[in-house]
Amino acid sequence: MSHASADDYRPGLEGVIASETAIANIEGADGAGGLEYRGYRIEDLAGHVSYEQTAFLLLHGELPNRQQLREFDARLRQARPIPEALVELYQRIPKSIHPMDVLRSSVSVLAHFDPDANAAPTDHAANVRKAERMIAQMATAVAARRRISQGLPLVAPRADLDHAANFLYMVHDKVPSEAMRAAFDLSLVLYTEHELNASTFAARVTVSTLSDIYSGIVSAIGTLKGPLHGGANEEAWKVLERVGSPENAEKWIQDALARKQRIMGFGHRVYKTGDPRATILKTHCRALAQEVGDDRWERIAEPIEQAVTSQKMLPPNVDWPSARLYHYMGLEIELYTPIFALARVAGWAAHVIEQLDHNRLMRPRARYIGPPHRPVKPIDQR
Ligand code: SDX
DSSP states (O other), X not given: OOXXXXXXXXXXXXXXXXXXXXXXXXXXXXXXXXXXXXTEEHHHHTTTSOHHHHXXXXXXXXXXXXXXXXXXXXXXXHHOOOXXXXXXXXXXXXXXXXXXXXXXXXXXXXXXXXXXXXSOTTOXXXXXXXXXXXXXXXXXXXXXXXXXXXXXXXXXXXXXXXXXHHHHHHHHSSOOOHHHHHHHHHHHHHHSOOSSOHHHHHHHHHHTTTOOHHHHHHHHHHHHTSTTTTTHHHHHHHHHHHHOSGGGHHHHHHHHHHTTOOOTTBOOSSOSSXXXXXXXXXXXXXXXXXXXXXXXXXXXXXXXXXXHHHHHOOOBOTHHXXXXXXXXXXXOGGGHHHHHHHHHHHHHHHHHHHHHHTOXXXXXXOOOOXXXXXXXXXXXXX
């Protein structure tokens, strides 16, 4: 048995290469950090390809041609309806339960009704079909639960709307403006994939035991929920609300940092000089603020960014602007992290399929720091 030496230990696996992947590269072309999906720079994809095209790229390895996109899109639209049993469950789950917890249960329930439920976990073609169904149905599930928890009638998916427009339509019972649809689609593209982040790693560890893709996605959802990861976009909005005005920003940040508080939406384990996704989303925040006629949150966000950057040298990450973007779309803050999951499921599934196609059980070691060897004493001598 290999005896891992103490100096192999990296807290939080920081900097450890735990997998090889052909899906995303966050080193950037010059190694200074940057995001590419299967060789395409995020700056070249964002605003030029839809979430559907991005999901196809991650699952199939290439951007689709027109025929492939038409067929893929038709499969997604056809798969959107969710089982009646899941809707009934939503009516029974207490309204106070967070949508991320409900989404975790929802994917488990969707697995039971998947036509490929009994396919072998390593069946590549079945895994792609399951991934497509999850992409389509998770969006319907999040919207349906939101409507039911608000006491509103369900809004059925519309086959004539694309993925982004259909989600906003199912939540609001109103077809979004083109600006809102395009901004939401862009946010999904930016959230789709990010190499071996905690939730993707959790999914890969899960299926490395030859467990199934649904179990991998449930692991990922549970991992994404945490405020150090996907839960940060919901927390980022609360920072904006607590600061409340541009004048408060400097002092509020100073006090928070003095209390060793983490400012949600800032910092990143890998990006130390800036998250390219945050830069892209910021321009869309300004445009939507103009469309809704309220630039208050942009005026509060700017001095917060300046204060965190100057006092802690921490740039904003993707969750910082996405919180404002979803606010402008009239989405409740509890939906922010579920939306992250709706986008990321394509990336998670691509990694799960890649892991299962070339699998090796993930089983790292731990450095033991507990009590030294000792004899067991009879209970009356303890
Ligand atoms: C996502 O990994 C991915 O790719 C994730 C993601 C994806 O697409 O999948 O990009 C999505 O999760 C983005 C990150 C969202 N999380 C947040 O916004 C939460 C707030 N940020 C942090 O908690 C933090 O920045 C992390 C967790 C994101 C990264 O932290 P690290 O790399 O573990 O850094 P660290 O905790 O070792 O901190 C280093 C120093 C510490 O200061 P000192 O104790 O050395 O004085 O930086 C400080 C930290 O206190 N620090 C912060 C901070 N982030 C780091 N201080 C205040 N506010 C922060 N946000």
